[in-house]
Amino acid sequence: MSTDPETTETSPAEDTGTDAGEGAEGAGQDVTADAEEGAEGTTPEGTESTGEDPAAEGTDGTGEAKAAAPELSEAAAELLAQKLERERIERRKAEKAGPIVAGTKLSGTAADLLAAVRAVESGEKPVTTPLAKPEPTPRRPATPEPVRQPQPVPTEPGAPATETVESVRLVLAEGGAPETLAAQVAAALGEGGDDQLREDPWQLLRVPGVRPEQADGFARALLGAEYAPDDERRGRAVIGWLLEQAALAGHTALEASALTAALAKQGVPDPDAATQSAIAEGEVLVFQDALDEPAVPVQRTDDASDEDTEAEERPVRVLIGLERYALAEESLAEGLAKLINSVPKEDGSAADWERAGAAKGSTGELIRAVAGHGLVLHTGGEASLEEPAALLRAAAGFGLRAWAATHSPVGRDRFAALLAGSAAGTASGEPEGGAPDSPAPDDGPRAATVAGLLSGAEGPGRDADGALDLDLLVVLDAPQLDVETAALVSESLPDGARLVLAGDPAVLWSAGAGRVFADLLASKACPQVVSRRPDLGPVGELVSGIGIGELNQVEAPGKEVVIVPVRDAGEAVHRTVQLVADSVPRVIGVPAEQTVVITPGHGGAAGTRALNVALKERLNPGPGRFGGFDPGDRIAYSPAPGRTVPGRVVNADAEGLHLACAGGPVVVPKERVEQSVRHGWALTAHQAVGVRWPAVVVVLPGDAAQALNRPWVYTAFSRADRHLSVVHGVDQALPRAVAEVPAKPRTTRLQVLLRPQVPAGV
Numbered sequence: 001m002s003t004d005p006e007t008t009e010t011s012p013a014e015d016t017g018t019d020a021g022e023g024a025e026g027a028g029q030d031v032t033a034d035a036e037e038g039a040e041g042t043t044p045e046g047t048e049s050t051g052e053d054p055a056a057e058g059t060d061g062t063g064e065a066k067a068a069a070p071e072l073s074e075a076a077a078e079l080l081a082q083k084l085e086r087e088r089i090e091r092r093k094a095e096k097a098g099p100i101v102a103g104t105k106l107s108g109t110a111a112d113l114l115a116a117v118r119a120v121e122s123g124e125k126p127v128t129t130p131l132a133k134p135e136p137t138p139r140r141p142a143t144p145e146p147v148r149q150p151q152p153v154p155t156e157p158g159a160p161a162t163e164t165v166e167s168v169r170l171v172l173a174e175g176g177a178p179e180t181l182a183a184q185v186a187a188a189l190g191e192g193g194d195d196q197l198r199e200d201p202w203q204l205l206r207v208p209g210v211r212p213e214q215a216d217g218f219a220r221a222l223l224g225a226e227y228a229p230d231d232e233r234r235g236r237a238v239i240g241w242l243l244e245q246a247a248l249a250g251h252t253a254l255e256a257s258a259l260t261a262a263l264a265k266q267g268v269p270d271p272d273a274a275t276q277s278a279i280a281e282g283e284v285l286v287f288q289d290a291l292d293e294p295a296v297p298v299q300r301t302d303d304a305s306d307e308d309t310e311a312e313e314r315p316v317r318v319l320i321g322l323e324r325y326a327l328a329e330e331s332l333a334e335g336l337a338k339l340i341n342s343v344p345k346e347d348g349s350a351a352d353w354e355r356a357g358a359a360k361g362s363t364g365e366l367i368r369a370v371a372g373h374g375l376v377l378h379t380g381g382e383a384s385l386e387e388p389a390a391l392l393r394a395a396a397g398f399g400l401r402a403w404a405a406t407h408s409p410v411g412r413d414r415f416a417a418l419l420a421g422s423a424a425g426t427a428s429g430e431p432e433g434g435a436p437d438s439p440a441p442d443d444g445p446r447a448a449t450v451a452g453l454l455s456g457a458e459g460p461g462r463d464a465d466g467a468l469d470l471d472l473l474v475v476l477d478a479p480q481l482d483v484e485t486a487a488l489v490s491e492s493l494p495d496g497a498r499l500v501l502a503g504d505p506a507v508l509w510s511a512g513a514g515r516v517f518a519d520l521l522a523s524k525a526c527p528q529v530v531s532r533r534p535d536l537g538p539v540g541e542l543v544s545g546i547g548i549g550e551l552n553q554v555e556a557p558g559k560e561v562v563i564v565p566v567r568d569a570g571e572a573v574h575r576t577v578q579l580v581a582d583s584v585p586r587v588i589g590v591p592a593e594q595t596v597v598i599t600p601g602h603g604g605a606a607g608t609r610a611l612n613v614a615l616k617e618r619l620n621p622g623p624g625r626f627g628g629f630d631p632g633d634r635i636a637y638s639p640a641p642g643r644t645v646p647g648r649v650v651n652a653d654a655e656g657l658h659l660a661c662a663g664g665p666v667v668v669p670k671e672r673v674e675q676s677v678r679h680g681w682a683l684t685a686h687q688a689v690g691v692r693w694p695a696v697v698v699v700l701p702g703d704a705a706q707a708l709n710r711p712w713v714y715t716a717f718s719r720a721d722r723h724l725s726v727v728h729g730v731d732q733a734l735p736r737a738v739a740e741v742p743a744k745p746r747t748t749r750l751q752v753l754l755r756p757q758v759p760a761g762v
Contacts, residue, residue, distance in 0.1 A: 160186035160193075167194040175218040181207055198222065202237035212238055212266050229267060235274025236283055238266050243284065243322045247513040250746040252329050252483055253287065253321030275320065285326050288316040289752045319749065325513050328484045329749050332516070335490025337757035339374035340526050345496030347471050348398025356394040362532045363387045367394060369527040370472070370498055377478075377520060378502035380531025381540070381718070382692065387531055388474045388502050389418045392445035400471040402445035403460060405453050405489075407477035407690035409645065409663030414692075415476060416447040449663075450475065451643065454488050467494035477690050478503035482512025482642065483750070506547040507715045509743065511642040511686055519750040525758045535718075543718045549710060551735040559587060560722065566729040569605030569701045573614050576606075579697050579725050580681070581618050588723045590695035592619055593634075597682035598716045599699040600708065606701035606729075612679035619681065626652035627673045636680035636687055637661055637668065644687040646680055685716045696720035697727060705733035709741040 160183060169182035171194045181204075186193050188206045196203050201219035204210050215237065220227045242262050246254050254262075256275070263271035278284045357368035362380075366387050369376045378388060388404065395402040404419070406412045452458030453468070460469040475481065475489065478501040493499060501517060509515050521528065534544060538560040545552040554561055564579065566572045580595050597615070602608045616622075622630030626649065629635065633649040637659055647661030656669040657677060668676055682699075698716045700708070708730065717724055728734065 161191070164191055164193060168197065170194065171197045171222075172218075175201060175221040177204065177214075177218045181210070184208070200233045200237070202231075202234050205237045205241040212241060230269045232274070232277050235263070235268050235270075236278045236281060238263060238268055239274060239278045239320075240283060240322070242266070243320070246747075247322065247325055250509060250513060250515065250744075252325040252513045252746075252748045252750075253319040254747060256286075256318040256320055259320050279320075284320050285323055287319045287321070287326075287749065289319060289749060291315045291317055319747070321749075325483060326749075328487045329514065330753060332483055332487040332490055333750055333753035333757060335487065335493070336375060336520070336525075337754060339490070339493070339497075339499055340758055342374045342496065344372070344374050344498045345471065347400045348395070352398045356397075359390065362529055363390045366391050366500075366529045369529055370395075370500060373527050374496075374498055375526040376498075376500045377517075377526060377528045378500055378531065379505050379521070379528065380502075380533060381504050381535040381543070383533040383535045383540070384502075384504075384531030385415060385418060385476070386533060387529075388476065388500060389415070391500070392419060392472070392474060395472045396445045401460060401469065402472040402474075403453070403468075403470050404445060404447040404474045404476060405450045405459075406447060407450060407480045408643075409449055409661075410691045411477060412447045412449050413662070419445055419447060450477075450481075450485060450489070451640070454485070454492065462492075463494060465494070466492075468492045468497075470494070470497065472498045472500070474500040474502055476502050478517040479505060479507050480510050480642075480689060481514075481516045482510040483514035483516060483748075484512065485510075486514070486516045504718075506711060507718070508686055508689060508711045509746070514748055514750065515746045516750065519748055523751045523754050523758075525754055539717070539720050539722075539724050542724070543714060546710065546714045546717060546738050549739045551738045560724065562723075562725045564725060564727045566701075566727055568729065569610075569703065572606040572699055572701050572727050572729050573610055576611060576682075576697055576699050576727050577614050577618050579727070580615060584695050584697070584723060584725065588695060590723060594693060595695040595697060596688065596693045596719070597697045597699060598685055598688050598719060599682055599701070600704040600712065601684065604701060604703050606699055606703075608678070608682040608684060611682035611699065615681035616679060626657055627670065629657065629673075629677070629679075634680040635659060635677050636683060637666060638676050639666075644683070646691065685712050685719075688719050689715060692719050692721050694721050695723040695725075697725045699727045700730045700734060702729045702731075705730040708733055708737035709743065710738050711743045713738055 164186045165182045168186045168189070169179045172179050172182055172185065175197075184207045185197070185204065189196050189203060201222045202215050204215045204218050205212065216229075216234070219231075219234070239259065242259060243254060259275065260271040263274055268274050275284075279286055353367070353371040357364050357371060359367060362384075363386070366376070366378055367390070370391060378384070380387070392402045392404055404412075404415055406415055446459075448458035456462070463469045471494075473489075473493065480503075481489070481501075490499070501520065503517055505518060505521060509518065520526070534540060538554045538556040538558075541554045542552065542561055545554075556562070564575050566575055576597055580592050580597060584595055585591050597611055599606060599608055599611060604610070616633060620630060620632045620634075622633075624630055629649045629652075631649050631651055635647055635649055637645045637647055639645060645661045645663060645666075647659045647666070650658040650660050650665070652658060652670075656667045657673050659666040659668065659677070696716070696719045713734065717726075
């Protein structure tokens, strides 16, 4: 590897120095540390976070819809998807006629919470019983763990009525809160939001971006002498806020001890009473999930009964979560279990499947697995995409209605070209003017984005029963599926359909709650096919080593991998601009518009903000007359939480900011520009997931050393097709992160929910 496109070689593993700190701690240990990663998706160290950042991680596109379906804008498609989600939740609520299933033979915290649940079921308010106080845990260093930011308030049909917004505005003004929050508050609380705020000022915490101390000031102004820090309403609202913050950090629920500790840090005087009050009011759900093995070996005593010993041998994990994520995870488990336990439709003859399954290597393994199973997992890197493409082409040849779904419109177009047997569409990560799809033959498989498929803006449409009109669905980029999206996918499949979840398990997880793909891999509940196709070339060799925890020196005779050491953030910014604008185009032959910069966070001296300012000044200088943007600026557009679409600014007029994005042209209303659009020469790793570029410059400033972990490094480095430059200022923190810092754990229930629904031995 070279130190510069025009200089000598060195390896990142050879750099010297000490690490300022190491990686992530366990899931739920300090939920406030996750929640406090910055009001704009930035930690004090400038590390990546998606909590409230206008440029949400992820991607989307509109693509090609059926001829009979009307075209939907990005916002309208997202509203439709939200409507489907609300209908699903209401349907699941109606099915929940019985009480919460709780364990027996419990003691301690579990028994206290179980008593609270039973008191609620009987119509009584539970007696407050102190929960065990956990040992205080130190704040962990900020990490680049994804946090999904809130969605901008839609301005299309479905937005709150003007009268509601105005009435809420008056209450906000009375309490000294920013009146600009009126539309968001009205959208969160609905009609009568002004009355709700007067009755419970802490409902302001339901608005994304509002913190407990801000809600406290609003409540103090409204309530006056009636304000009290131990108000039950405050405790319940803070619990809801903490659980939402935990969901943004990837957890579908929190352990009771972690929630209690977080409540104490937020100044709730009696966390135990607040928790039981929230349970009594039905604002949260409590679960007792049996663990496989006792944490401490049980030694039976002579006076211990068999019943007591059995209870001790089956320890439980007490979890508390919001209904929204609980129902989504339960629905997902049911849908996946149905696929696992079902027999796929006999589409295509046995001879057809057998002939296709005779393909060499892991391609044949994948086809044979799909022939006899409703759910199959497929893992591998970029080269492995040839295998699901071969599966889809074979299935279409049998007469199956076969579709693929990707995380991003760029990934969709890239895979569509692969399906068509063409190398076209693999060059640039940012097609200008919304490059058209590279369609497969009319009778062959096609590709869509997951968001477009679910909303109806893309894909085969739905049949008379409301299910997707297909026989085989391959979801690529499966690690990016959060529980709510995955639940919608599983519920949308018709009876007898086959589902393949495919992706690279080493990349960063979803920007929303859950770790669906990782949980399914760990559960071993369905066939898993591991691709044996390696990603070739120096970049592929380097990334493969990172996946197993090794940062190796690779031979790069064509300067495919270059290391550029820097001393400080200022030098990092200077060298990055030099690489993008001069060295990479001149030496490697990749133009600046096909090169992307990836850095750990939005803030800091070498975060996306600072880098985008410097890159704009060099590549497209201008006054920023359209809300900070000029025609030709590269942008990252966030149409919805968890998705980022790359593109360029075209112009602006009374309608808003006109963008040419991957997937088609977009007009962003001026009131949403600040929330939804940011410059896009430099991105975070989560914004780049699902997209690859001919050249990538990864910037590792010294203040990001503590934020690095193996999935982040793997994801950032693997975005490069032909050339990777690493602006390296973190010394030994890079090899240490690759070797010693895995993904931060997430608290989820999918494996526990799947276990009783899948026969043993599957």
